[in-house]
Amino acid sequence: xxxxxxxxxxxxxxxxxxxxxxxxxxxxxxxxxxxxxxxxxxxxxxxxxxxxxxxxxxxxxxxxxxxxxxxxxxxxxxxxxxxxxxxxxxxxxxxxxxxxxxxxxxxxxxxxxxxxxxxxxxxxxxxxxxxxxxxxxxxxxxxxxxxxxxxxxxxxxxxxxxxxxxxxxxxxxxxxxxxxxxxxxxxxxxxxxxxxxxxxxxxxxxxxxxxxxxxxxxxxxxxxxxxxxxxxxxxxxxxxxxxxxxxxxxxxxxxxxxxxxxxxxxxxxxxxxxxxxxxxxxxxxxxxxxxxxxxxxxxxxxxxxxxxxxxxxxxxxxxxxxxxxxxxxxxxxxxxxxxxxxxxxxxxxxxxxxxxxxxxxxxxxxxxxxxxxxxxxxxxxxxxxxxxxxxxxxxxxxxxxxxxxxxxxxxxxxxxxxxxxxxxxxxxxxxxxxxxxxxxxxxxxxxxxxxxxxxxxxxxxxxxxxxxxxxxxxxxxxxxxxxxxxxxxxxxxxxxxxxxxxxxxxx
Amino acid sequence: xxxxxxxxxxxxxxxxxxxxxxxxxxxxxxxxxxxxxxxxxxxxxxxxxxxxxxxxxxxxxxxxxxxxxxxxxxxxxxxxxxxxxxxxxxxxxxxxxxxxxxxxxxxxxxxxxxxxxxxxxxxxxxxxxxxxxxxxxxxxxxxxxxxxxxxxxxxxxxxxxxxxxxxxxxxxxxxxxxxxxxxxxxxxxxxxxxxxxxxxxxxxxxxxxxxxxxxxxxxxxxxxxxxxxxxxxxxxxxxxxxxxxxxxxxxxxxxxxxxxxxxxxxxxxxxxxxxxxxxxxxxxxxxxxxxxxxxxxxxxxxxxxxxxxxxxxxxxxxxxxxxxxxxxxxxxxxxxxxxxxxxxxxxxxx
Ligand SMILES: Nc1ncnc2c1ncn2[C@@H]1O[C@H](COP(=O)(O)OP(=O)(O)OP(=O)(O)O)[C@@H](O)[C@H]1O
Ligand SMILES: [Mg+2]
Numbered sequence: 001x002x003x004x005x006x007x008x009x010x011x012x013x014x015x016x017x018x019x020x021x022x023x024x025x026x027x028x029x030x031x032x033x034x035x036x037x038x039x040x041x042x043x044x045x046x047x048x049x050x051x052x053x054x055x056x057x058x059x060x061x062x063x064x065x066x067x068x069x070x071x072x073x074x075x076x077x078x079x080x081x082x083x084x085x086x087x088x089x090x091x092x093x094x095x096x097x098x099x100x101x102x103x104x105x106x107x108x109x110x111x112x113x114x115x116x117x118x119x120x121x122x123x124x125x126x127x128x129x130x131x132x133x134x135x136x137x138x139x140x141x142x143x144x145x146x147x148x149x150x151x152x153x154x155x156x157x158x159x160x161x162x163x164x165x166x167x168x169x170x171x172x173x174x175x176x177x178x179x180x181x182x183x184x185x186x187x188x189x190x191x192x193x194x195x196x197x198x199x200x201x202x203x204x205x206x207x208x209x210x211x212x213x214x215x216x217x218x219x220x221x222x223x224x225x226x227x228x229x230x231x232x233x234x235x236x237x238x239x240x241x242x243x244x245x246x247x248x249x250x251x252x253x254x255x256x257x258x259x260x261x262x263x264x265x266x267x268x269x270x271x272x273x274x275x276x277x278x279x280x281x282x283x284x285x286x287x288x289x290x291x292x293x294x295x296x297x298x299x300x301x302x303x304x305x306x307x308x309x310x311x312x313x314x315x316x317x318x319x320x321x322x323x324x325x326x327x328x329x330x331x332x333x334x335x336x337x338x339x340x341x342x343x344x345x346x347x348x349x350x351x352x353x354x355x356x357x358x359x360x361x362x363x364x365x366x367x368x369x370x371x372x373x374x375x376x377x378x379x380x381x382x383x384x385x386x387x388x389x390x391x392x393x394x395x396x397x398x399x400x401x402x403x404x405x406x407x408x409x410x411x412x413x414x415x416x417x418x419x420x421x422x423x424x425x426x427x428x429x430x431x432x433x434x435x436x437x438x439x440x441x442x443x444x445x446x447x448x449x450x451x452x453x454x455x456x457x458x459x460x461x462x463x464x465x466x467x468x469x470x471x472x473x474x475x476x477x478x479x480x481x482x483x484x485x486x487x488x489x490x491x492x493x494x495x496x497x498x499x500x501x502x503x504x505x506x507x
Numbered sequence: 508x509x510x511x512x513x514x515x516x517x518x519x520x521x522x523x524x525x526x527x528x529x530x531x532x533x534x535x536x537x538x539x540x541x542x543x544x545x546x547x548x549x550x551x552x553x554x555x556x557x558x559x560x561x562x563x564x565x566x567x568x569x570x571x572x573x574x575x576x577x578x579x580x581x582x583x584x585x586x587x588x589x590x591x592x593x594x595x596x597x598x599x600x601x602x603x604x605x606x607x608x609x610x611x612x613x614x615x616x617x618x619x620x621x622x623x624x625x626x627x628x629x630x631x632x633x634x635x636x637x638x639x640x641x642x643x644x645x646x647x648x649x650x651x652x653x654x655x656x657x658x659x660x661x662x663x664x665x666x667x668x669x670x671x672x673x674x675x676x677x678x679x680x681x682x683x684x685x686x687x688x689x690x691x692x693x694x695x696x697x698x699x700x701x702x703x704x705x706x707x708x709x710x711x712x713x714x715x716x717x718x719x720x721x722x723x724x725x726x727x728x729x730x731x732x733x734x735x736x737x738x739x740x741x742x743x744x745x746x747x748x749x750x751x752x753x754x755x756x757x758x759x760x761x762x763x764x765x766x767x768x769x770x771x772x773x774x775x776x777x778x779x780x781x782x783x784x785x786x787x788x789x790x791x792x793x794x795x796x797x798x799x800x801x802x803x804x805x806x807x808x809x810x811x812x813x814x815x816x817x818x819x820x821x822x823x824x825x826x827x828x829x830x831x832x833x834x835x836x837x838x839x840x841x842x843x844x845x846x847x848x849x850x851x852x853x854x855x856x857x
Contacts (some may be wrong), residue, residue, distance in 0.1 A: 311725055332727040341725060349725055354718045354786045355711075363715060366708050367727030374708045417726065 001066060006031050006164055006196040007052075007085075012061035014044075014051055016404065018396035021047040022058070025222045027215055029165065029196040031066075034187055036207045036228075037200045039217035039240055040436040041408030042394035045200050046090050048217070049167055053080040053087050066164075078107075086163035088154045090170050090200070090407045090434070091347050096143035101125035103142050104157050128156045133182050147345045148174045148297050148462075152183075159186060166190060167198045170407065172206060173433050174344065176297050176462045184210050202408070202436050203463075204233055216240055241438050251445050251469055264288070266338075266425050266456045269308060271317030277303040280316050281482040283475070285425065290447060290457040292467040295477035295500050301460050302344050304477060305427045308458075309341040310334045321425075335368050340423030342414055344430045344460070346407075350414045353403035357395050358384040360402045361416045368421055387416035392439060407434045415443070419450075426450070427458045432466065444470050464496055476500055522780045522795045525828045529802045537809045550685050553805060561801030562689030563589075563748040563765070565794050566696050567772035570629075570744030572781060572793040573700075576717045577737040578636055579785030580643025581773050587654025588628040588742060589749035589765035594658035596621035596750060597667040597759040606668040614673065622746040628654070629742015630735070637734035651769070658761035668758045678754030689751045696747065697794055704790065713737060717785035771800050778828055799828075 001008065007029040014022040022044050029035055037045050051058040054074030062071045065083060074080040077087060094103045101122045102109075110120045125138040134152055142150060155171055168187075172180050187197055187210055199211060207214060207228070214231060216223040216239045223239050231239070238244050264286040273280035278300045285291055293301040306312045308319065310328030319326050321337045328334050331341065343349040352360055361384045366375055375383075384398040391412040395405055402413055411434050418426060428447070432440045447470055451457055461467050467474065474486040476499045486499060533540040533553070543552040567585050574582045599620045602611025610617075628650055635646035680687045704710035712733050715723040720730040745765075752764050777783060778799055779792025803824055807817045830836060 330729060331725050332729065335727045343722075343725055348719075349722050352715050352718045352722055355714060359711060359715075363711070363723075363728075364726040366711065369708075371708045371712065374706065374711075 001064060003066075004030050006066045008062075008064050009048070009052065010062045010064075012048065012051060012063075013059045014047055014056065015059065016396075018400075020220045022051070023220045025061075025217065025220070026225075027222075028225065029198060030213075031164075031196055032191050032194045033212040034191055034197045034199055034210050036211040036214045037198055037217070038207065038214055038236065039223075040438065041412070041434075042219075042406040043217040043240075044220040045217060046169055046406060047220075049087065049089070049169055049198070049200070053077050053085055053167065055089075081161065081163075084162075084164035085167065086158040086161050086165070087167040088151075088158045088169060088171050090173075092147070092150050092154045094142055094150060094154055094157075096348070097141050099139050099141055100129075100136065100145070100153060101138040103153060104128065104138075104160065108161075128160050129153070132156055132179075132186065146174075146298060146302070148176070148179065151175060152179060155183060155186075159190070163195060165196050165198070169200045170202070170434055171199075172201055172203065174430060174462060177464070179297060180206065202434065202440070204236065204437065207236075208233070218242055237437060240436070245438055251441065251448060266322055267308065268320040268323075269317065270320070272307055272314050272319055273316035274303065274307040274312045275315055277312055277480060278307055279481045283308075283482070285456050285458065287424075287454050287456050288451050289473065290451050290459050290471050292471035292474040293458065293460045293477060294464070294467060294474050294496055297462075298479075299477040299500070300480035300482075301477055302429050303480065304475075304482065305341065305429055305458055305460060308334075309339055309427055311341060311343070332367065335364070335421065335423075338424035340364070340418040340421050340426040342418050342426070342428050342431055344433070346411055346414060346433065351402050351410050354401055356399045357388070357393070357402050357405065357413055358398040360413050361387055361420060364417045364421050383420055384416075387420060390419075391416055392442070408436055408439070411435055412439070423455070425456045425458070427460075429460045430462065431459075432461065432463075440466075464493055467491075467496070468493065518780055518789055519792055519795065521831060522778060522792050522799070525778060525831070526795050526799045526802065529799055529806065529824070533802060533806045533809070536806060540809075545685070548683065548685060549680055549687075553809060555687070557798065557802045557805045558690055559687040560805065561798045562687075562693040563751050564768065564771055564775060564797040564801055565693040566744050566748045566751070567768055568775035568779075568793040568797040569696055569700050569790060570741030571769075571772040572776050572779070572788055572790055573704075573713060573737045574643070574741045575773075575776050575781060575783055576785055576788040577713045577734050578643050579717060579783070580636065581769075581783070582629075582632060582647045582738065582741050583644060583769045583773075584628065584632060584647040584650035584654055585741065585745045585748075585772055586765035586767065586769040587651050587658075588625055588745040589752060589768070590759070590761050590763075591628065591650075591654045591658045591661075592621040592624040592746040592749035593753035593759045593764050594661045594667070594761055595624045597669055597753055598661050600669055600671075600674070601667050604667075605665050606670065608670045610669075610671060610674075618750060621750050622743055625742040625744070625746020625749065626739055627742070628745065629739040632742065633735035633738030636738060637731045655761050658759070658764075662759060662761055664761075666758050666760050669753075670757060675754060675757050678751050678756070689755075692747065692751060696744070697790070701790060714787050718787070772797075774825060775800055778825075 005028060009025065009027040012022050012025045025048060027048065039045050047056065050056040052063060054076045064071055068083065072083065098106065104125045105121050109116045110124065111117055122138050129136065132152055134149065136145065136149065151171060151174055158166060172183065191197060201207060211228050213225060213227055214236065215225045218240060265284055266287050267285040269281060269283040271280040271282060281304065293304060295301050303312065307314050310331050310333060314328065319328060326337050352363065358380055362375055362380045381398060388395060393412045394409050402410055405413065415431055432443055435443065444466065447457055459467065459471055468491050471491065472488050474491060474496065475482060476484045476486060478500065484499060486495065537553060540553045543550055543555060570585065571582060596617040599612050600610050600617040601607045632647050632650060635641045636643050677688050712728055715728060716730045716733045724730045749765065753759050775796035776793045778796030779789060781788045781792055803821060804817065807820050812820060
C-alpha cells in the first residue's frame with residue numbers, strides 16, 4: 001500500500017432485497033486530504049460508509065488500512081472507532097434525553113476512582129464546543145436544542161476522538177453558512193494534521209471550497225475519482241446525473257396575478273406568540289406567494305412556523321385564516337383549515353420509520369379525512385405511485401418500510417405526504433434538506449408552480465441562494481423575534497446577510 | 508396484493524411454527540391429543556379443551572396487542588380488572604347475597620355492568636398513560652394492586668355464588684351447541700376487532716402513533732386520544748374475559764380470578780411475533796400466541812405435572828421460543844441463508 005494512502009476499498013458489493021446498493025465500488029483515501037463522495041439520492045454513498053464502519057455487512061470486496069497487515073472487516077462502529085475511523089452518520093444518532101456532555105462522552109466518560117467525574121466531563125465538553133463556537137449549557141438534555149446544534153454536537157463528538165479517518169455524511173445539511181465555515185476551519189486543521197476526511201454533501205459550492213478530490217457514484221456503481229481542479233461544476237453534475245444539466249439555470253418566478261390586498265390574504269397573525277420560543281409577531285401571508293423566513297441559527301425561524309401550524313400551541317395573540325379567527329388546539333385543526341407543515345427534523349418528526357412508503361405518503365390525507373373514511377387500497381396505491389413518479393423517489397416498491405430508503409428519498413416521501421393533502425398554505429422547513437441537486441431544482445420549480453396556482457408557501461432554508469430563487473418576500477428574525485421584512489427588490493445575498501446580522505432594523 | 512399475502516405469511520411464519528411445535532410435542536407425549544369424542548351432543552377432547560380454555564387468553568391478548576402497539580408499554584392490570592369486573596357482575600346479579608339460585612337483576616344488566624367496569628378501569632389507565640404520560644407499567648400497577656382489593660370490598664371479602672344454570676352457559680356451553688360458548692366469544696371478539704382495525708383507519712393510526720408519536724401528531728393524528736382509546740378498549744376486553752372466568756366457576760373469587768393472566772397475555776403478544784416496542788402489529792399473531800400458551804399449559808397438565816411446577820416448564824419453553832424470534836437470531840439465520848445462496852450462485856457461475 002502506498003504510504004500516502006490511509007484507506008482503500010476494492011470491489012465492494014452490497015445488495016439489499018431488490019436493490020443493488022454497491023456494485024464493485026473502489027474508493028481510496030489519502031492522508032491529509034478532504035475527499036468528497038458525491039452522487040444522487042440513493043446512489044450508495046451512505047451505504048459505502050456503513051459497510052466501511054460496520055453498520056452493514058458487505059458481501060464481497062476488500063478493505064485495507066495503512067498499518068494493518070490483513071484486510072479489515074468492521075463488525076460495529078465501535079470496532080471502526082478502535083482502528084481510528086470516526087463517523088458522523090447522516091441521521092444524527094445521539095440520545096435525545098441525555099445531556100449534551102453525556103452525549104459527547106458516552107462510552108468514554110472521564111472517571112475518578114471508578115465513578116464518572118461529572119465536573120471534568122462538563123468542563124471538557126464546554127471546551128470542545130467552544131472550539132466550534134457553540135456556547136450552550138452542556139448539562140441540559142440534548143432535545144432542548146435544534147437539529148443544527150445537534151448536528152454540531154455529533155460532529156464535535158467525532159472530531160474529539162483522535163482518528164486517522166473522519167467520515168462526515170451530510171454534516172452540513174441543516175447548518176447555516178456561519179456554522180459551515182466553523183466546520184470547514186476545523187476540517188482544514190485536521191487535514192493539516194494528516195487526517196483523511198470523507199465528506200458527503202449535496203452542496204457543490206462546499207465541495208469546491210474545501211475538497212481535494214471527488215469520488216462520484218451513480219446507481220451503486222463507481223463513476224470515477226477526480227481531482228477537484230480537473231472537474232468543473234458542470235461536468236461534476238453531468239457525472240452524477242449521467243446527463244447534462246444546468247443546476248444554476250434561472251428558474252422563473254411565475255408572477256401570480258393575485259394582488260397584495262386584503263382579499264388575497266390567507267393567513268393573518270396578530271400578536272401571535274409562544275412563550276420561550278417566539279415573541280409575539282404580526283404577519284400577513286398572501287395567496288400565490290412564497291415567503292421566506294430567514295435568520296441565524298436559533299433566531300426562531302422554525303419556531304415562528306410551528307406556532308402558526310399549532311405544532312407549538314400559541315399562548316398569545318390570534319390567528320386568522322381567510323378572515324376567520326382560528327383556534328389551533330392541535331395540528332389537525334390547522335390542517336382542516338388548509339395548512340400543511342413539513343418539519344425540519346425528518347427522523348424525529350417526519351417519517352414513521354417502520355411503516356411503508358405508501359402509508360407514509362397517504363397518512364396526512366387519511367388523518368384529514370378522518371378515521372372512518374379509509375382510503376381504499378387501490379386509491380392509496382395510485383396516490384403513492386403518482387408521487388413516487390412526480391418526485392422521482394427511488395424505492396423498490398410502495399410497500400417497503402420507509403426507513404430503508406436513502407435519506408434524500410425519505411425527505412421526498414414526506415414532501416409527497418404534504419403535497420397530497422393539497423394545502424392552501426404550506427410550510428416547508430428545509431424541504432430540500434439532503435436532496436440532490438437535480439431534484440432540488442425540480443422541487444424549487446414545483447414550489448413556484450404551486451404558488452402560481454394560488455398556494456401560499458412559507459419557505460425556510462439555511463441556504464440563502466435557494467431562498468432568493470424561490471421567495472418573493474422575506475421575513476427576518478433574530479433572537480426569537482421578528483425584526484423586519486425584505487421586499488422583492490431587497491432580496492440579494494448581501495442584503496439578506498446584512499439584515500440577519502443586524503444591519504437594518506426596519507420595523 | 509400477492510406480495511402482501513407473502514409478507515403476512517412470512518411474519519406469521521415463526522408463531523405458527525411454534526404452535527405446531529407445541530402441538531407436535533403434545534401428540535408424541537399424549538397420542539390421544541387430537542381425539543375428539545361426542546358426549547350428549549357436545550365435543551370433548553384435549554384439543555377442544557385447549558381452544559376452550561384459551562378463549563379468555565385470546566380476549567386478553569387482543570386488548571394487550573393494541574395497547575402494546577400504540578404505547579410501547581403493557582397493561583399489567585388486566586387480570587385484576589377482570590376480577591373486579593367479575594365481582595361487579597356477580598354482585599349486581601346476586602343482589603349482594605353470598606349465594607343465590609335466581610337473578611336479582613336481569614342478566615344483561617350484569618353483563619353491561621362488568622363491561623362498563625372494565626371500560627372505566629381502562630379509561631383510567633388510558634388517562635394516566637396518554638394524558639399524564641406516566642410509564643404504562645407504573646400507571647397500570649395501580650389497578651394491578653388495587654383492583655383485587657376493590658373486588659374484595661364489593662364482595663365483602665367473600666365468594667359470591669350464582670347457582671343459576673343460565674349463568675353457567677357463557678363459560679360452559681349452550682344446550683344443542685356442540686362447542687363451548689367461550690370459543691364463540693373469542694371468535695366474535697377477534698372478528699369485531701379485526702373489522703375495527705382494518706375497515707377503518709384505526710389500525711394505521713395505532714401503528715403510526717406507536718412508531719413515532721411526535722410525527723403522528725404533526726400529521727394530524729391525536730396521539731393522546733388514540734392511546735387513551737386503546738387502553739379503554741383493553742379494559743373492555745378485561746371485562747369480557749372477567750365474565751367468562753366467573754361464569755366458568757359460577758362464582759367470583761376476587762383473589763384468584765384471572766390471576767397471572769396478564770403475564771400470559773403479554774407473552775401471547777410477544778409469541779405472536781409482535782414487538783413489545785410498539786408499532787406494527789399482527790392481531791392474528793397474538794391469537795396464535797395465546798393458543799400456543801394454552802396448548803403448552805394443557806400439555807403440562809396432561810403430563811400430570813403439578814400446578815406449582817408448571818411455570819418453570821413454561822418459562823423454559825418461552826425462553827426457547829423467544830430466542831428463536833429474536834432479531835439477533837434472525838440475523839444469524841439470514842447470514843446462513845445468504846452464505847448458502849452465495850455458494851449456490853458461485854457454483855452456477857462456475
Ligand atoms: N436497510 C436497507 N434496506 C434496503 N434497502 C436499502 C437499505 N439501506 C439503503 N437501501 C437502498 O440502497 C440504496 C442506496 O442508499 P444510500 O442510503 O446509500 O444512498 P445515498 O447515496 O446515501 O443517498 P442520499 O443522498 O439520499 O443520502 C437506495 O436505493 C436505498 O433504497
Ligand atoms: Mg445518504
